Amino acid sequence: MRVLLIAGGWSDEREVSLSGAKGIHSALLELGHEVDMLDPAQDFGNLMSRASQADFAFINLHGSPGEDGLIQAILNRTSCPYQGSGPESSFLSLNKAATKTIFDHNSILTPKWELICSIDGCKGIQNLKPPVFIKPNSGGSSLGMTFAKTEQEMQYGIEKVFSMGDSALVEEYTRGIEVTCGILGDEPLPLILITPPEKAQFFDYNSKYAIDGAEEICPAPIEEKLTKQIQEITLKAHKLLGLSGYSRADFIISETVPYILEVNTLPGMTPTSLVPRAAKTAGYSFNMLIEKLIELGKNR
CATH class of the missing domain: 3.30.1490.20 (ATP-grasp fold, A domain)
Incomplete structure (x- = not known):
């Protein structure tokens, strides 16, 4: 299958996107696919023509123009399917105030x-x-x-x-512990407990990507009842936002009460990123996860 791998872009998260694309590129080749790489910052004008020649597009963009739904809207004008959510739900989810409005309206606790x-x-x-x-x-x-x-x-x-x-x-500010929960298809993944390094005030950019960054424990060592509650909230948020394929929601647990912070529609996809790590605990290798996301995108 010919896969158009879309990464890079023009947001402040460009380097994170390109870094993750390396692992995805390797996985796609190992799975037997032919890979064509496109960076919207360098070849945006040819996106439609190159997508029309591909069997599938794998989007690994953070911020605009991927998480805001722009790339998805353009791909919808071609015959090329892609993984993850469509334009409207991507746009809603990237806007933190919009998602919090939806959470508040549907009685989902958020700070x-x-x-x-x-x-x-x-x-x-x-x-x-x-x-x-x-x-x-x-x-x-x-x-x-x-x-x-x-x-x-x-x-x-x-x-x-x-x-x-x-x-x-x-x-x-809500004092507590931070956990994240991924969705794959319509199934919640195991929770991950995130503990930023002592020098960090919160789970900042360095904690996310530095070698000596946050400690991430999967499955999170919290009680089963609370785990299921967070998984149910994550799936509810996923559906309310109209998401598809996969997503990841971040939470703060204050005492025993979970507060949802935000939802990510294009989670990081290096082999050690949060969703791949949770998927591995659920029995998916990185290559299996990539193939599953392609399957979900084609069947959407």
């Missing part, structure tokens, strides 16, 4: 939040006091995130996000 925009008349932070997390509303990999413990740090965090050209999502 209190406010959306702050850099426009005249925006009132700024009204209801939250430090400590808070301040994040780009449509970014990933914890890039641009600030853990603000003072009013001054809050203002710095907002200005930092605005300098990136984004609106700011301010989220109440």
Whole structure:
């Protein structure tokens, strides 16, 4: 089968995307597929023509133009199927405020939040006091995130996000442990407990990708009842957002109460990334996971 592997792009997460694409490329070759690589930042204008010549597209993009649904919308204008979710659900999920609106409306617990925009008349932070997390509303990999413990740090965090050209999502700090749960098809994967290194204030970019980053334990050593509850919430969120194929939801467990933080529609896909790690615990090798995602994409 001819697979168009789409990676790179123009977001701040470009290097993460290219790094993950190396493992996917190797896996596709080992599975007997013919691989054609396309970087939207370098060959966007030929996307439709090259997709029309492929049997399948495997998207490994983070941020825009993959997680925002743009690539999927273009692929929908060709005969080329792809793995993962479609344009609308991808767009909704990348926007943190949009997903939290859906969570709140459907009684899924998420930390209190406010959306702050850099426009005249925006009132700024009204209801939250430090400590808070301040994040780009449509970014990933914890890039641009600030853990603000003072009013001054809050203002710095907002200005930092605005300098990136984004609106700011301010989220109440919830003390607890962090876990993540993946979905493959319609089945929740084993939970992963994430413990950032002592020097890190939270699960930041360095904790995610550095050699000496966070400790990740799978399956997470938490009680079965709570594990099932988080898996059920993850599947509910997956369906409410209209997602397909796979996704990953991040949680904070405060005492015994899980709060969902956000949902990722194109999770990292290096062999040691979170979803591949959980899939391995569930019995899928990395190559098997890639093949499963292709199968799900073709059958969608």
